[in-house]
Amino acid sequence: MLDAAVDLILEHGTDKTTLAAIGEKAGYSRGLATYRFGSKAGLFDEVCKSISRRWLDYLNDGVGEEFGVDAMCAALDAYFRFVSDMPREARVLQILYCAAASPKSEYQETSVNLHQRQRDDVAEWIRLGIENGSVRDDVNPESVAAQYIAYISGMTYLWLIHPTSVDFHGANEDMKKHLKLSLRANSGIK
Amino acid sequence: MLDAAVDLILEHGTDKTTLAAIGEKAGYSRGLATYRFGSKAGLFDEVCKSISRRWLDYLNDGVGEEFGVDAMCAALDAYFRFVSDMPREARVLQILYCAAASPKSEYQETSVNLHQRQRDDVAEWIRLGIENGSVRDDVNPESVAAQYIAYISGMTYLWLIHPTSVDFHGANEDMKKHLKLSLRANSGIK
DNA sequence: AATATACTTGCTGTTGACAAGCAAGTGAGT
DNA sequence: ACTCACTTGCTTGTCAACAGCAAGTATATT
Numbered sequence: 423m424l425d426a427a428v429d430l431i432l433e434h435g436t437d438k439t440t441l442a443a444i445g446e447k448a449g450y451s452r453g454l455a456t457y458r459f460g461s462k463a464g465l466f467d468e469v470c471k472s473i474s475r476r477w478l479d480y481l482n483d484g485v486g487e488e489f490g491v492d493a494m495c496a497a498l499d500a501y502f503r504f505v506s507d508m509p510r511e512a513r514v515l516q517i518l519y520c521a522a523a524s525p526k527s528e529y530q531e532t533s534v535n536l537h538q539r540q541r542d543d544v545a546e547w548i549r550l551g552i553e554n555g556s557v558r559d560d561v562n563p564e565s566v567a568a569q570y571i572a573y574i575s576g577m578t579y580l581w582l583i584h585p586t587s588v589d590f591h592g593a594n595e596d597m598k599k600h601l602k603l604s605l606r607a608n609s610g611i612k
Numbered sequence: 613m614l615d616a617a618v619d620l621i622l623e624h625g626t627d628k629t630t631l632a633a634i635g636e637k638a639g640y641s642r643g644l645a646t647y648r649f650g651s652k653a654g655l656f657d658e659v660c661k662s663i664s665r666r667w668l669d670y671l672n673d674g675v676g677e678e679f680g681v682d683a684m685c686a687a688l689d690a691y692f693r694f695v696s697d698m699p700r701e702a703r704v705l706q707i708l709y710c711a712a713a714s715p716k717s718e719y720q721e722t723s724v725n726l727h728q729r730q731r732d733d734v735a736e737w738i739r740l741g742i743e744n745g746s747v748r749d750d751v752n753p754e755s756v757a758a759q760y761i762a763y764i765s766g767m768t769y770l771w772l773i774h775p776t777s778v779d780f781h782g783a784n785e786d787m788k789k790h791l792k793l794s795l796r797a798n799s800g801i802k
Numbered sequence: 803a804a805t806a807t808a809c810t811t812g813c814t815g816t817t818g819a820c821a822a823g824c825a826a827g828t829g830a831g832t
Numbered sequence: 833a834c835t836c837a838c839t840t841g842c843t844t845g846t847c848a849a850c851a852g853c854a855a856g857t858a859t860a861t862t
Binding site: 583 | 624628706709711716752759767772777783786794
Binding site: 635640641642643644647648 | 841842843844
């Protein structure tokens, strides 16, 4: 059922995907999607959580126990792997994040929580990096974390609306170089 | 009519804003919004273009004939001024950009064009900066421009879904410092 | 046999879209 | 000055599609 939803969202977008079509594409009746998930928002919320879990697996695999700039670079690599391995799911996740931005969206909370949690994780990596001396001690962890998450979110948006104009891999390599230069304690910045 | 649409989108989001409500809020009949704009997407497209024009005024005012890193910093200031002066319009613009991300969105083209144009402008600033020697010559203008636009887009998204957790001004100041350090020809990076 | 689970079908209110209608002009020909 | 054709700006009637709900059926479990 969730797979059918992913297919239809990719093809028609959230607006023009109907609950009836999802149920029928999954081999059931027109009413099952509503019955199982309560509402369209409820279903999208589940899709969002389901894809997020898979992304978090990639993230955990890639980052492990690392922290500081290494963790941030590893997370970028993990994200690129996720987008390469499951572009359909990555696209749908971004579409749902976007749909959640609308006021009164019933699964906005899911998106806010996921973003907030990832921001907190990044801030924590930076704090650990400062503690152990690998990251400059004059940066604000929360601020850098927000910028890092904003970069990923914004880049994914650009990739979503115009895939061919975004060189995801090249941008990530640039970003990693950048992070190392600007955050590492002895990076050579005066 | 467009003002009424902005109000209703802010209050209820794009999905739950009805064409009838927009017409009636503007003091007309339920059918006028459809009649004038052809469709819901047509109306949103106009709202999007109308707000974008106002943003581009801010941008032109702020940047003028500057280029290179100075232009990028001035554009960040202009954006912060735009968001501070007209937060309602800025929010609606971001909501509409998000809605445009859905496949088959009928005004996706508007969003793609606006983003592409701004990316091209930024890339051009960087190219001019390299030519006149104020910007390092080992950076890729397109790549940096994409990252810059992604940062703004992503930050605005985070601000949209959770305004209190984003310190827009602080992040912009950080970003300006960052741009100067990493892009200026004699910034002190080895 | 009784009950729970999984799914379907019938129905309703809302909404986007469209077409027909109407009132107030505008303007050319006489 | 008059009138007839036409445009413009807006309203109203109507329809099909859709989300959501309630009642129903079938299959499995105890």
